[in-house]
């Protein structure tokens with residue numbers, strides 16, 4: 054049974070967390086004691102977790118189904134011997150892919166390439182796109198052509214986040230500090246629509262803004278192609294998460310997909326943060342209502358492993374073009390298979406829709422109640438966010454909420470993102486809204 | 497108790513492995529049945545493993561010390577809940593670092609940054625170097641300076657391998673197919689000494705070749721600095737592993753270190769493949785005999801986790817400059833702590849020296865016996881290699897050895913690399929040499 058609410062003993066970070074001087078560390082946790090939606094820290098503070106390790110815990114802490122995987126002796130060999138999955142996979146590898154990643158493959162995909170985190174997922178997806186573009190373009194790629202590094206580019210969007218390794222970082226445009234001092238690729242960057250919320254109340258105005266951004270994106274593709282620096286692909290998140298939970302309409306994405314088709318660019322949907330069910334569908338881009346919404350879909354975080362789904366034509370033509378030592382971590386595939394079973398048997402996608410409805414309605418109420426402080430409540434499923442009047446107030450609110458027993462995270466310059474696990478139920482949403490309300494009232 | 501030798505039932509890949517059409521896959525394994533130095537495949541073939549999942553299994557398969565970690569209930573929370581280590585680490589995190597990674601830190605290092613694989617280790621080490629170079633250079637790095645991507649470079653060596661993500665790939669120069677079609681950075685590449693083996697018989701000649709390469713490296717640094725594309729760092733492996741097990745003298749590395757100091761470049765030693773003990777010292781660069789051999793040392797593979805040791809001055813000046821969701825995987829730290837204990841209690845560094853001596857002497861004998869087929873036997877500890885007369889013969893020899901019960905891997909164009917686990921004893925070396933001799937005799 055889960056705890057029935059937060060229970061705070063000290064300020065957070067408490068005395069036992071404060072012993073560290075480590076940069077970035079918020080507090081130390083007791084992961085044995087944490088359970089379901091509740092994260093317990095080393096000072097015994099028990100907090101409702103609406104951030105879940107940067108949106109990466111799928112079904113709460115210490116779910117019994119996962120504990121069972123760990124204690125099953127027949128999984129021992131997998132946990133103590135890490136295979137080079139690309140060369141010598143374990144016997145159960147294909148079965149786990151079929152019951153795991155392929156069981157939840159987005160419509161239209163019959164192939165998956167496992168990786169270990171969001172960064173290597175995107176880095177390798179980018180490589181797959183470049184290779185595909187050159188092969189498809191009919192350019193003769195001789196094996197011994199050295200260096201054979203063409204001047205191809207990827208188009209990304211302002212406010213997008215796709216990781217921090219050098220390839221990913223070239224397409225990441227959230228905070229300046231992330232890119233400062235690091236050499237980058239000169240690739241085209243399109244504006245992402247700056248919309249008014251709630252989206253359905255500002256449809257006409259938002260449609261104009263989206264049209265402007267689509268036109269600019271298409272212009273960039275045409276111009277960069279003309280100057281010989283061909284745009285091999287376009288990479289975008291279904292909701293810009295790190296960048297501030299920026300939404301665009303499903304129509305925007307459908308049209309963008311059309312533009313990529315028209316100009317022969319691959320369309321890569323980065324579902325690292327949005328994937329895994331919290332929008333009420335397993336993949337956020339499934340909301341767009343297209344049969345064929347993408348060429349590649351990358352994932353990680355709540356999927357526990359990393360990787361990407363790809364259309365058949367993106368499978369490299371020769372061995373070892375997409376490769377590394379481990380190519381993922383099979384222990385995460387074992388756990389993911391159970392997570393997917395739990396999502397199905399506990400009907401957690403519907404749960405995310407129901408809890409999300411409570412969340413979003415509660416957020417609308419709060420911004421009505423505190424219009425000078427809060428604005429732009431938005432979300433799909435439990436993947437919700439709200440803006441605070443400025444960065445300092447946002448940060449203060451995060452701390453106040455934490456000391457009242459709710460763990461939250463910021464995104465963008467002044468947003469708070471809500472990222473509960475899929476086991477977050479309506480009563481957790483109500484509990485969260487009550488505490489959040491108390492914290493706001495103290496501002 | 498370990499098996500007493502290989503036991504082959506079919507050719508490899510056998511009928512059960514052949515069901516897959518997956519590119520790159522050699523055969524499927526039964527990791528429950530594998531033990532110590534023996535890898536068992538799905539057809540029940542038991543093979544002496546001298547490749548160890550591309551040099552990544554430290555103390556053999558299913559070592560009881562690792563099984564114990566897995567069955568200890570107090571570790572359960574770590575295995576089923578993956579923390580965002582940079583923000584909310586588990587209570588035991590610092591202790592595991594102290595008893596794990598810091599207990600084997602190379603001389604002169606008091607800081608470690610964990611990562612999850614060799615690629616993110618190097619990508620982030622590169623970023624740490626660029627940040628350090630700009631801060632040290634006294635360039636004003638304003639927070640809001642956009643894009644703030646200076647034209648800094650890293651110098652790497654022909655034949656070097658540092659990973660396949662886009663930043664790493666810019667410094668990787670082994671096989672053309674790895675870089676083909678993928679955009680890259682234009683950074684300086686120095687020649688790596690092409691030496692004659694055994695090194696001690698060709699000292700004068702080799703010294704000339706090394707002097708030439710050092711001069712070229714220094715010239716490149718001076719020239720690139722002059723044209724404003726400053727060389728922030730130099731990255732090199734203690735033995736070029738993927739590139740063909742190319743060695744250089746300890747003196748070469750000492751002089752290279754001097755050149756980096758002289759020109760203000762960071763010196764990054766990539767120990768992803770060489771680190772972890774197989775050279776008879778925990779770190780291969782410890783053989784060089786310098787007090788202060790490096791600024792950053794990256795690792796992964798046999799270390800189970802990834803990461804890098806860094807001098808204090810490479811710690812970024814602001815939070816979130818080096819960051820990602822997981823920043824490693826604490827389950828690997830738990831296992832590594834046990835691995836390190838086993839290495840100490842079983843005295844496995846000395847074991848690697850003794851087994852390596854048997855290996856290398858055996859390889860010398862074989863190349864004397866088959867001078868038309870084999871050459872350049874070389875190695876430190878068990879980290880050994882030999883060249884075969886051409887690529888086709890090398891590949892044939894790998895298959896023949898495998899069908900006789902020894903798993904081996906190639907590197908470079910015509911080399912075979914030997915990468916046994918640290919539990920590889922003298923009698924395993926003798927057994928390997930006998931089988932390898934039989935395989936060669938069949939050519």
Ligand code: FES
Pocket residue numbers: 169170171172173174612613614615616617
């Ligand atoms: S880059 Fe993904 S685990 Fe290292």
